């Protein structure tokens with residue numbers, strides 16, 4: 001498929017005002033109407049210094065130090081970074097290097113619980129007088145994008161007063177299995193309202209749009225409740241398909257606005273924030289307690305009890321699984337996140353991160369593994385790509401090691417949503433291939 005055809009395809013969609021393409025993936029929302037179980041404090045936690053996009057935090061404690069719940073464990077290193085706090089009280093027993101899901105390595109702090117859950121006496125409700133003190137308070141909270149991206153929230157909110165005119169609340173939760181956002185929206189509605197009102201007040205935003213998939217009844221009820229409380233807000237119902245929750249897809253479907261490659265939603269006057277993030281923000285602004293726990297979905301055929309669970313950050317997967325009745329069989333894959341964009345973990349000892357929205361213990365049946373075959377040039381991958389990228393053409397260019405051609409097919413725009421891999425009848429790992437193509441371009445530009 002040539003770049004010319006890709007462009008034509010894109011222009012037809014734009015001109016017709018149609019929904020962007022995507023894939024109809026099975027929902028498998030087994031936990032959708034379940035409240036979150038609260039997990040008791042574990043015997044130990046491991047807190048990675050890198051649970052966000054940007055520079056890792058720097059350990060602020062020493063081995064042997066006694067720690068209260070809410071104590072600063074990792075100090076933010078610069079602006080695009082985020083502090084880390086202890087979700088239990090106890091003692092620092094080790095500073096170590098660990099491998100995170102997806103293969104990244106990070107420095108981490110191990111804390112052994114004293115079983116007392118002693119809260120820090122110094123925590124206080126932030127005193128906010130305007131935009132600057134608001135952004136500063138959010139930076140101190142340790143909150144990052146909880147939808148999976150992990151971008152520090154204070155960086156996203158650090159915009160001039162009135163530069164954004166729309167706040168889009170991402171309630172799409174389009175990945176199969178995951179229902180932690182829905183659970184949070186239903187159970188923390190007041191916190192979400194508080195967080196949204198703070199953002200609109202301190203950043204001078206005049207309109208709020210809450211975007212969600214039309215088939216999610218529980219989320220619809222919560223969104224309507226939020227819209228009743230928040231002035232100048234509306235609920236935008238979207239078709240049930242993947243990836244409605246991708247930032248730019250959501251922005252286009254809820255407001256009709258588009259941004260060029262290399263630009264951010266703020267360049268089109270929008271801030272997009274996940275519902276769990278705004279609820280966490282609201283809770284923090286009311287209590288002054290930084291981000292210590294989060295709601296995650298535990299699902300997949302290998303776990304005995306599928307549940308939503310509120311988990312102290314840093315709890316090991318093994319402890320979460322045991323809290324859910326343990327395993328009934330060995331999973332083929334342990335995923336952090338959903339089956340479309342999640343990353344694989346190679347151990348049950350990895351900790352729950354701030355941006356972990358689900359752990360999935362998927363069996364071979366659920367994964368539907370089959371070996372890849374040759375491309376039959378059916379065009380299905382291009383037809384489902386929300387960004388009108390032609391991954392089959394990228395794969396061919398990469399095979400020829402043709403950097404110019406890889407670039408011309410806009411691999412940089414790929415968000416690795418996995419729609420193309422999902423629909424490919426030849427079972428080619430196209431999204432993964434795009435990741436490799438991006439790496440190839442980086443190395444090519446370094447070499448010359």
Ligand code: SF4
Nearest residue numbers: 375376378379381424
């Ligand atoms: S969907 Fe698969 S088989 Fe069809 S064109 Fe794309 S890569 Fe080839």
Ligand code: SF4
Nearest residue numbers: 385414416417418420
């Ligand atoms: S993974 Fe990339 S190329 Fe494939 S559908 Fe998603 S955005 Fe398009």
